Amino acid sequence: MFIYNIDHVAIAVHDLDVSLAEYERKYKVTPVSVETIPDQGVREAMIAIGGSQIQLLESLEPDSAVERFLERNGEGLHHIAFAVVDIEKALEHLASEGARLIDAEPRIGGGGHRIAFVHPQDLTGTLIELVEVDDG
Amino acid sequence: MFIYNIDHVAIAVHDLDVSLAEYERKYKVTPVSVETIPDQGVREAMIAIGGSQIQLLESLEPDSAVERFLERNGEGLHHIAFAVVDIEKALEHLASEGARLIDAEPRIGGGGHRIAFVHPQDLTGTLIELVEVDDG
Structure with missing residues (x-):
């Protein structure tokens, strides 16, 4: 499979x-x-925690996506991040399957990793992040 | 630590x-x-997925906790489950720290594992499940 780990749960x-x-x-x-x-x-x-991670996310700006989430839902599970080896290939596959991407191209996230988000309305109401990580 | 893995994200x-x-x-x-x-x-x-799992949960009954969640929130991230070696010891520690437990005693969950839930109002709005698993 092209996702090989749950990198983190935010x-x-x-x-x-x-x-x-x-x-x-x-x-x-x-x-x-x-x-x-x-x-x-x-x-x-x-x-x-084991081979995965919990990510705690605090908003620093009144208009951040996390701040809007907190205003709407309060504290709680925000997204799940899948580790991928080749983020371009993953995005290409998702686009070919008609997935609703937030980021059509990767950008730089925490730890300097290349990341991209898939819209929660794409699949089971779940905000999904792809994180490019060296094959572990 | 007494939680040694993210068993699954539901x-x-x-x-x-x-x-x-x-x-x-x-x-x-x-x-x-x-x-x-x-x-x-x-x-x-x-x-x-890697050393962890995604759990997809479908309600079979109109009054199940999952059905109430779906009515309130729609589809989405429901809970996170931590693997523990000794669920009684974990519950005892959580109780001693004043955690708000849904299950003070373990019950049997999927795969025949002993499980217990911690109330989402206990910590960061997050429903947490403990799953007793053989030390991996």
């Missing part, structure tokens, strides 16, 4: 530091990175 | 077979199991 939160502390206290996990992504108007923490 | 869907076919067509994935869980009033498909 959760939108109001206060990243408060939520991180509570995950640490209740689930004994700690982040491997905390990073600001100006392009997306967010700050994100990555928590490694 | 997505509530209106029609399991339709959604499975679309995941297969767009993401070239196939289910490893499709199972009815009478206790939860659902039918579920597990799709292995």
Whole structure:
């Protein structure tokens, strides 16, 4: 298959530091990175769990996609990210199957990875991110 | 840590077979199991992706938790499940930290695993499932 891992599952939160502390206290996990992504108007923490990750997402801007999500839904599961080896090939395949892409071309996301989003109205109401990662 | 993997990420869907076919067509994935869980009033498909899984959840009963979710939110990300080695110990720790548990005691879920749910109002609006799995 061309998706070979769940790279991360993202959760939108109001206060990243408060939520991180509570995950640490209740689930004994700690982040491997905390990073600001100006392009997306967010700050994100990555928590490694097994071969995958939980991403906590905090909005830094009133008009970010995460802020709009929080206003509409409150805190909660925001998107799922699939690891791919060749993001261009993945996007090409999805386009050929008529998928509704948010990003027809990859852009740079957290950790410097090339990423692209597929619209939640494409499939099961789920915002899907593709993340290009070296074949693990 | 006592959670050692993301066992699965669950997505509530209106029609399991339709959604499975679309995941297969767009993401070239196939289910490893499709199972009815009478206790939860659902039918579920597990799709292995790397060391984790996507679970598609279809409601079989008008008053199931999944049906209520679908009525309120439509299709979308429903819960995240963490694999634990000792579910009693995990529940005991969570209770000691004041977590709001849906299941204070484990019950039997898909695949015959012992499971328990933590209320979404406990942490970041996220319904969390614990799944007891042999240490992988």
